[in-house]
Amino acid sequence: MAGQFIVGVANVIALLLGFVFLVRFWGLSKLKRAASMGFPKENCVNKNGNGEGESESEGVGTAEIIIVGAGVAGAALAYSLGKDGRRVRVIERDLNAPNRIAGEALMPGGYLKLIELGLEDCLDEIDAQRFLGYTLNKDGKEALISFPLEKIHSHVVGRTFHNGRFVQTLRKKVASLHNVSLEQGTVISLLEENGIVKGVHYKDKSGQLLTAYAPLTIVCDGCFSNLRHSLCHSKVDIPSYFVGFILTNCKLPKEKYGVFILADPSPILFYPISSTEIRCLVDVPSQNLPSVSNGEMAHYLKTLVAPKVLPELYNSFISAIEKKDNIRIMPNKIMAGAPHLTPGAFLIGDAFNMRHAITGGGMTVALSDVVILRDLLRPLHDLSDASAICKYLESFYTLRKPMSSTINTLANVLHKVFSAPSDPAMENLQQTLLGYLKLGGVFSSGVSALLSGLCPRPLSLAFHFIVMAIYGVGQLLLPFPSPKRLLDGAKLLWVASSVLLPIIHSEGVRQMFFPLTVPAYYRTPSKGKKI
Numbered sequence: 001m002a003g004q005f006i007v008g009v010a011n012v013i014a015l016l017l018g019f020v021f022l023v024r025f026w027g028l029s030k031l032k033r034a035a036s037m038g039f040p041k042e043n044c045v046n047k048n049g050n051g052e053g054e055s056e057s058e059g060v061g062t063a064e065i066i067i068v069g070a071g072v073a074g075a076a077l078a079y080s081l082g083k084d085g086r087r088v089r090v091i092e093r094d095l096n097a098p099n100r101i102a103g104e105a106l107m108p109g110g111y112l113k114l115i116e117l118g119l120e121d122c123l124d125e126i127d128a129q130r131f132l133g134y135t136l137n138k139d140g141k142e143a144l145i146s147f148p149l150e151k152i153h154s155h156v157v158g159r160t161f162h163n164g165r166f167v168q169t170l171r172k173k174v175a176s177l178h179n180v181s182l183e184q185g186t187v188i189s190l191l192e193e194n195g196i197v198k199g200v201h202y203k204d205k206s207g208q209l210l211t212a213y214a215p216l217t218i219v220c221d222g223c224f225s226n227l228r229h230s231l232c233h234s235k236v237d238i239p240s241y242f243v244g245f246i247l248t249n250c251k252l253p254k255e256k257y258g259v260f261i262l263a264d265p266s267p268i269l270f271y272p273i274s275s276t277e278i279r280c281l282v283d284v285p286s287q288n289l290p291s292v293s294n295g296e297m298a299h300y301l302k303t304l305v306a307p308k309v310l311p312e313l314y315n316s317f318i319s320a321i322e323k324k325d326n327i328r329i330m331p332n333k334i335m336a337g338a339p340h341l342t343p344g345a346f347l348i349g350d351a352f353n354m355r356h357a358i359t360g361g362g363m364t365v366a367l368s369d370v371v372i373l374r375d376l377l378r379p380l381h382d383l384s385d386a387s388a389i390c391k392y393l394e395s396f397y398t399l400r401k402p403m404s405s406t407i408n409t410l411a412n413v414l415h416k417v418f419s420a421p422s423d424p425a426m427e428n429l430q431q432t433l434l435g436y437l438k439l440g441g442v443f444s445s446g447v448s449a450l451l452s453g454l455c456p457r458p459l460s461l462a463f464h465f466i467v468m469a470i471y472g473v474g475q476l477l478l479p480f481p482s483p484k485r486l487l488d489g490a491k492l493l494w495v496a497s498s499v500l501l502p503i504i505h506s507e508g509v510r511q512m513f514f515p516l517t518v519p520a521y522y523r524t525p526s527k528g529k530k531i
């Protein structure tokens with residue numbers, strides 16, 4: 001009897017101890033989880049006694065990767081790395097929906113990348129519009145640029161939308177992962193020790209200065225990046241600005257197609273961003289950007305631009321200009337992607353590489369880069385050897401070239417050609433392009449495949465440029481080659497090559513056309529040190 005009593009008491013004690021242990025363990029893991037999710041602050045910040053000055057973040061002691069910026073690139077990357085089981089900490093300056101005129105048209109090639117990342121449902125409930133191509137208009141003549149979607153699944157098309165709505169749905173997906181924390185804070189600088197980036201200094205929502213640590217920091221702080229200067233060669237060119245506003249109560253001439261007007265002094269674009277709104281972007285050369293505040297911009301738009309707008313859009317165009325606070329301006333920046341390899345840090349998105357926004361290729365390049373980086377990081381279990389990781393990730397810069405250099409080159413070349421019509425040689429180039437697209441068949445579908453991100457092949461780009469040049473010179477020489485026509489043909493070739501070659505040079509001829517000759521292309525995680 002006494003023995004049974006002792007065994008019974010022992011069982012009760014064991015159960016109680018077990019219960020206490022479970023509660024403690026559960027409580028701890030919950031705390032850790034709360035800290036890693038980024039809220040509440042008290043749970044993840046280790047204050048330095050008096051609560052002033054700089055503090056160290058504790059909850060992120062476990063983060064493997066810090067991502068700076070939750071825009072298109074940062075949010076998509078955080079989600080894809082989180083899905084791979086990485087412990088990721090995202091620090092974003094402003095978690096409210098962005099309100100901007102950039103990043104509203106996603107090319108079909110970019111949509112394919114969204115699918116690869118498992119993020120295509122982010123476009124489902126934001127009133128995104130199907131986008132099949134553009135009508136290209138010049139002096140009353142029209143050519144159709146249709147994305148070549150015939151051989152692809154019917155739901156793969158381009159999409160146009162409000163950028164803020166898209167970014168918020170990406171962020172929602174990020175916040176749904178328990179191993180990814182998303183918090184509001186502004187990163188001030190990278191934390192560098194002996195040439196290795198160990199994390200970031202940032203200010204949280206309340207303005208407190210904090211430090212977060214991780215073996216790898218990926219900077220995605222966009223086109224106005226203040227962190228890129230030590231991570232890449234940041235030579236930024238601003239050839240023009242986009243002046244944007246929203247039109248209502250009108251329809252574009254062809255459903256699901258944007259309108260691209262080749263006008264003097266520079267192009268005008270229209271595309272729907274919801275079922276009731278049409279975005280207009282007017283490209284204005286940097287050297288004569290009128291001021292919005294003193295009414296010069298409205299005057300410029302009314303007198304110089306409105307006469308070139310299609311008649312069916314004219315009234316809405318004028319009403320949109322007159323609407324208060326409707327006009328927004330953003331610089332069109334160009335920056336070649338030239339990294340300074342830095343152990344512990346990595347740069348992607350617009351912070352790393354920008355092309356003219358005229359072809360709407362930025363998000364496609366950013367999402368393609370996210371796919372490449374995710375795939376490169378996938379086999380790495382341990383990120384602690386920053387130098388080995390840095391060396392291994394060098395392959396990224398060559399692997400990204402097919403998509404990035406194709407889209408970058410096309411965008412920068414087209415902008416140059418479209419924005420100098422007063423130059424007769426450039427005018428000839430515009431006519432050549434229009435005529436080439438009107439040929440239809442492989443000619444127009446080839447160019448639109450390049451534009452849409454469905455054909456990320458620099459060689460195909462070079463092929464079309466060469467055939468276009470032959471076509472253009474041929475047109476100039478017909479019906480018979482007089483000396484003046486020969487001269488015009490030579491000028492056309494000269495101007496075309498002086499536009500194209502510097503752009504190709506900045507992309508890197510070897511990486512663009514001969515990637516297999518770049519040693520970094522072959523780097524694998526198994527080579528060199530164990531990582």
Ligand SMILES: Cc1cc2nc3c(=O)[nH]c(=O)nc-3n(C[C@H](O)[C@H](O)[C@H](O)COP(=O)(O)OP(=O)(O)OC[C@H]3O[C@@H](n4cnc5c(N)ncnc54)[C@H](O)[C@@H]3O)c2cc1C
Pocket residue numbers: 068069070071072073074091092093094101102103104105106107185186187188220221222223225226242330331332333348349350351357359360361362363364366
């Ligand atoms: C006028 C214009 C029109 C464009 N139109 C198109 C288009 O139609 N289609 C297209 O594909 N591309 C377009 N682009 C390009 C496209 O917007 C970019 O390529 C894309 O947004 C790049 O994504 P990102 O994540 O690098 O930058 P962003 O989307 O800009 O994200 C950067 C994020 O970092 C955050 N951040 C910045 N600094 C800090 C900091 N210090 N700390 C923490 N967070 C920070 C920002 O708040 C932001 O959320 C356009 C660009 C311009 C300029």
